[in-house]
Amino acid sequence: MSMKKIVLIGVGILVVGGILANMGSDSKEEGSTKKEATTSNVTKPKKGTTTSKVVEKQEEAPAETDAGDLGDYHVVIKELTFAKDYDGADVAVIDYEFTNNSDKNAMFVSSITTKAFQNGIALESAIMMESGYVDSLTEIQPGATLNLKVPYKLADMTAPVSVEATKLFSNKVKLTKEFILQ
Helix, strand or coil: CHHHHHHHHHHHHHHHHHHHHHHHHHHHHHHHHHHHHHHHHHHCCCCHHHHHHHHHHHHHHHHCCCEEEECCEEEEEEEEEEEECCCCCEEEEEEEEEEECCCCCEECCCCEEEEEEECCEECCECCCCCCCCCCCCCEECCCCEEEEEEEEECCCCCCCEEEEEEECCCCCCEEEEEECCC
């Protein structure tokens, strides 16, 4: 019995250590980005065009929140289609495009967190019996792109569905898209 506890504690330490290491790498990336931005503004204060280009990019970014980079991955929330799950319940199927821009193999499920909501309440994942669903556990190599479908049980067929995608263990950058059902 005590051996099981030691093993469980060891696994817990590894998981927490991995989370902290991942969070630390985000902070370092963010810090270096801030330094680069500050340096470019300080070294070129006389060029007004540089400043206006930066402002234009900031204004354009929020308009396209359904596609973007989440850490080393590029994600696009594409479309919503309807289906029925194994039990005949109504399902919203969200199509995602996942591109691995890291230098290691990656899986959607261990890289990106996705959620869908109706009326502010999270929707449960649906279990599909049909073929044609690419598993989010599919591993892809650096530079590869994978199109996949994630099914969610709908609360009703009229309320809009709001979808969110973030990098796993980080919510600094969030992609969102709302689908109007009727």
